[in-house]
Structure formats: C-alpha cells, structure tokens
Amino acid sequence: MIRVQREDFDVGAEIEALTRGKTGIGGVASFIGLMRDVAGGSAIRAMTLEHYPGMTERELERIETEAQRRWPLIASLVIHRYGRLEPGDRIVMVATASAHRAAAFEACEFLMDYLKTKAPFWKQEETPEGPRWVAAETSDDAAAARWTKEGGG
Amino acid sequence: MIRVQREDFDVGAEIEALTRGKTGIGGVASFIGLMRDVAGGSAIRAMTLEHYPGMTERELERIETEAQRRWPLIASLVIHRYGRLEPGDRIVMVATASAHRAAAFEACEFLMDYLKTKAPFWKQEETPEGPRWVAAETSDDAAAARWTKEGGG
Amino acid sequence: MRLLYFAHLRDKIGIAEERLDPPPGVADVAALIEWLKGRGPKFAAALANPKALRVAVNQTYVGWQHPVTPGDEVAIFPPVTGG
Amino acid sequence: MRLLYFAHLRDKIGIAEERLDPPPGVADVAALIEWLKGRGPKFAAALANPKALRVAVNQTYVGWQHPVTPGDEVAIFPPVTGG
Numbered sequence: 139m140i141r142v143q144r145e146d147f148d149v150g151a152e153i154e155a156l157t158r159g160k161t162g163i164g165g166v167a168s169f170i171g172l173m174r175d176v177a178g179g180s181a182i183r184a185m186t187l188e189h190y191p192g193m194t195e196r197e198l199e200r201i202e203t204e205a206q207r208r209w210p211l212i213a214s215l216v217i218h219r220y221g222r223l224e225p226g227d228r229i230v231m232v233a234t235a236s237a238h239r240a241a242a243f244e245a246c247e248f249l250m251d252y253l254k255t256k257a258p259f260w261k262q263e264e265t266p267e268g269p270r271w272v273a274a275e276t277s278d279d280a281a282a283a284r285w286t287k288e289g290g291g
Numbered sequence: 292m293i294r295v296q297r298e299d300f301d302v303g304a305e306i307e308a309l310t311r312g313k314t315g316i317g318g319v320a321s322f323i324g325l326m327r328d329v330a331g332g333s334a335i336r337a338m339t340l341e342h343y344p345g346m347t348e349r350e351l352e353r354i355e356t357e358a359q360r361r362w363p364l365i366a367s368l369v370i371h372r373y374g375r376l377e378p379g380d381r382i383v384m385v386a387t388a389s390a391h392r393a394a395a396f397e398a399c400e401f402l403m404d405y406l407k408t409k410a411p412f413w414k415q416e417e418t419p420e421g422p423r424w425v426a427a428e429t430s431d432d433a434a435a436a437r438w439t440k441e442g443g444g
Numbered sequence: 445m446r447l448l449y450f451a452h453l454r455d456k457i458g459i460a461e462e463r464l465d466p467p468p469g470v471a472d473v474a475a476l477i478e479w480l481k482g483r484g485p486k487f488a489a490a491l492a493n494p495k496a497l498r499v500a501v502n503q504t505y506v507g508w509q510h511p512v513t514p515g516d517e518v519a520i521f522p523p524v525t526g527g
Numbered sequence: 528m529r530l531l532y533f534a535h536l537r538d539k540i541g542i543a544e545e546r547l548d549p550p551p552g553v554a555d556v557a558a559l560i561e562w563l564k565g566r567g568p569k570f571a572a573a574l575a576n577p578k579a580l581r582v583a584v585n586q587t588y589v590g591w592q593h594p595v596t597p598g599d600e601v602a603i604f605p606p607v608t609g610g
Contacts, residue, residue, distance in 0.1 A: 324610055340609065341533060341534060342609070343531070343533060343583075343586075343602060343604070345586050346583055346586035346587075346602065349586050349587070371609060371610075382609075382610070383609070383610050403610060406609060406610050407607075407609065407610035408606075408607065409588070409607065410607060410609045410610070411533070411583070411602075411604065411607050411609070412607055412608065412609025412610070413533060413534035413535075413604070413605065413607060413608050413609070414608045414609070415534070424534055424535040424538075424605070424608075425608040426606075426608070427605070427606030427607065427608050428608075431610075
C-alpha cells in the first residue's frame with residue numbers, strides 16, 4: 139500500500155494495521171525518515187516538500203510492485219508526506235513484512251533507495267540565508283544502482 | 292538501551308521515545324520479530340522463550356556497544372521478550388537512529404544477526420505432536436559471520 | 445500539450461504549468477527542450493544543462509528520444525530529493 | 528562452582544542448577560565436561576556431542592580451553608534460538 143499525504147502518521151498503528159491477522163509474518167523491517175535540523179552546514183528552520191501529484195503515486199506503486207516481485211513480501215507500506223515540515227517531523231515511512239528477516243530488510247532498503255531517486259519530490263529548506271532547494275545526492279544514485287547490479291534478492 | 296521483559300511493547304511509543312528531541316536524526320531503521328503460526332511444517336499453537344537472566348542483558352549490551360562502535364548511531368534500542376507467546380505476538384524489536392539511512396539500516400541488521408546467534412534465548416514450540424525445542428539455524432550463523440568478514444561499516 | 449515545471453526549474457521559469465502547441469517538427473523530448481529554450485532567456489537559463497533535467501511524459505520517466513504528441517502531459521524537473 | 532543447564536540440556540539432565548565441587552584436576556571447560564559426563568547416563572547423553580554445546584563462564588562465552596575455578600558460574604546450553 140502507498141500513501142501520499144500532508145498529515146503526520148502513527149508508526150505503531152501503521153505497522154499494527156499492516157501485520158494484523160497475518161500470522162505467517164516473521165519479521166517487519168521499517169524505516170522512518172525524519173527532518174534534520176542541519177544540512178550542508180546550515181541550521182534548517184523548516185522545509186517544504188513539493189511533489190508531482192499523480193506521478194508520485196504512480197512511481198511509488200511501481201516501486202512497491204517491483205519490491206513485491208523481487209522478494210516474498212506478505213505486506214508492504216510506503217507513506218510519504220508533502221508540505222511544510224519542521225525538524226524532528228516524520229517525512230517518510232517504509233515497512234516490509236515477510237516470513238523471514240533477510241527479505242524484509244532487503245526490500246525495505248530497496249524501497250528507500252528507489253524512492254530517493256525516483257519519487258518526484260523536491261525539498262526546499264528555510265535557512266538563515268533564505269530558501270534553498272536541496273540538491274540531489276550522488277550517493278543516492280549509487281545506493282539505487284546497487285539493486286540493478288545485483289539483479290534483485 | 293536494552294530491555295529484557297515478559298510484557299509486550301508499543302513500537303510507535305518506543306521509536307518516539309528513542310528519537311524525541313534528537314533533531315540530528317535523519318533516519319530510524321527498525322525490525323520487529325513476530326511469532327509465526329507455522330514452523331518446520333507444523334502448526335504452532337504457542338511457544339515459550341526461555342533465557343539466561345544476567346547473561347542475556349550482558350550479551351545484548353555488548354552487542355549494542357559493538358554496533359555503536361561500528362556505526363555513527365545517535366540512538367539505539369533492543370527489546371527482547373521471554374515467556375509464553377502466541378502467533379502474531381511481538382518477540383523482539385531493534386531500532387537504530389543515525390543522521391543517514393545507510394548506517395541505521397546496517398546497524399539494525401547487525402544487531403538482529405548478532406542477537407540471533409549470541410543472545411542466550413531458547414524457543415520451545417507447542418506443536419500438535421507435543422513440545423519441541425527449536426533447533427538453531429545455520430543460516431543465522433552465516434548471517435552473523437558476514438559482519439566479521441566485512442570488518443564493520 | 446500540457447507542460448509542467450517543478451522545484452527550482454519552476455522558480456527560474458516563473459511558470460508552474462502551461463498549455464502549448466509546439467510546431468509539428470517538435471516530435472521528441474530533445475526537440476521540445478530545444479524549442480522551449482528559444483522562448484526566452486528564462487527558459488534558456490533554466491534548461492541550459494540537460495544533465496540536470498528529468499523529463500516525464502504522461503507521468504512516466506522518459507529519455508530524450510521519447511516522442512511527444514499534442515495530447516501529452518510533459519513534466520520537466522530537476523533530480524528528485526524526496527525520502 | 529555453580530552449574531546451570533538450559534533448554535533441552537536441562538530437560539535431558541533433569542536439573543536446572545546445582546552446586547558442585549569438581550576434583551582439583553578439573554581445571555578447564557573440556558575437563559569439566561568430561562567429568563560431568565562421568566556422573567551418570569543422563570549427563571553422558573546430554574553432553575555427548577560437543578558441537579551442540581555452548582559454554583559460558585561467569586556469563587561470558589568461552590572456549591573449551593578456558594579455565595574454571597571453584598567460585599565460577601558455569602552455564603552449559605545448546606545453540607541459542609532467540610530473535
């Protein structure tokens with residue numbers, strides 16, 4: 139399941155809803171991205187996440203489908219927020235459930251790596267020097283590329 | 292922080308407590324181990340986790356210290372339950388928080404792998420054929436061994 | 445054709461969305477970008493570095509040889525920074 | 528010396544914990560296991576396969592050459608299955 143929303147989410151409730159009644163699940167890996175108060179040496183007061191409505195949902199669904207194709211997932215979830223966020227706020231959550239932990243961990247990392255390089259979101263930070271668009275990280279491209287090399291789990 | 296307890300835990304509340312006020316955290320990786328209703332081809336009604344009080348805490352602390360030495364963690368948490376559990380019940384939770392996601396993911400996997408092979412817990416399952424002690428998995432030894440080969444993050 | 449610009453590309457161009465009818469010779473993404481650059485100095489500056497551009501046609505990432513047709517939704521944006 | 532047995536080892540031996548005074552010649556883990564095996568058929572059966580045994584002295588994993596002394600807490604158990 140994927141969701142793109144302005145509102146915050148409840149991590150415990152989301153994992154509970156994802157796994158409830160599915161007693162074949164042995165492990166749930168999850169990742170929560172939080173807004174940091176520093177970036178590139180500047181203090182960040184807040185940031186605004188812009189996205190491309192329509193394409194965002196399509197890309198997240200495509201990435202989730204790919205993860206389900208590569209690993210034996212019993213359940214998966216991607217939630218990504220947009221709008222204005224402050225330090226400590228939750229930005230993104232990915233959770234993957236499988237019978238065994240290796241598949242859950244790998245699929246969770248895969249989803250985060252692909253989301254970072256493919257989901258059409260852009261961050262604008264509010265710094266003491268004014269607003270600043272965040273530049274893409276080459277380390278994110280490298281992280282995503284390893285899944286192409288390995289050819290999947 | 293490590294905890295060994297009979298009671299269940301609240302995943303969302305634990306992550307919230309672990310990260311609150313630490314606005315340098317960019318990502319939290321977590322893993323939750325759940326009790327499955329099948330194992331080795333048998334339906335499992337329940338299981339009882341026995342442990343070695345005293346040594347369990349020492350081993351978990353040792354493993355957590357090692358993870359903090361290898362990766363730049365801002366916070367970490369290991370909770371492991373003991374006693375009687377039923378399918379769908381939470382068994383274990385590991386959470387690792389860092390500025391960036393790669394360190395959080397790696398440390399979380401490391402903690403789970405080491406916990407599986409070093410923390411003195413033993414599972415006895417209630418099967419239709421009677422109680423059965425779970426045998427150790429060689430795949431768990433292999434998973435833990437990769438951290439020795441790689442020499443850390 | 446519906447054109448969408450996002451993030452700092454939109455800031456530089458000064459437009460978020462527009463409807464355009466490129467001439468018939470503009471048949472793929474590369475030609476469209478070239479044609480847009482000829483529309484004024486803001487477009488020329490914003491679209492100067494092709495490596496810093498990502499293009500989606502009908503909400504799917506495409507390469508520069510991908511065809512564009514009058515009914516398409518074409519989005520041009522910088523590399524993404526979500527997650 | 529305080530001896531502890533866990534999981535199916537405890538079930539086989541029939542004892543969870545005992546206090547023992549091994550003879551002075553029993554100076555390391557290997558000698559202790561050998562001496563315990565001589566205490567009866569249940570011990571001999573439970574401790575027959577050294578590869579299936581893990582040993583902790585004073586709550587720390589040790590190898591078979593690790594010394595044991597009268598004040599130690601020695602735990603013998605099968606490979607762990609937590610997580």
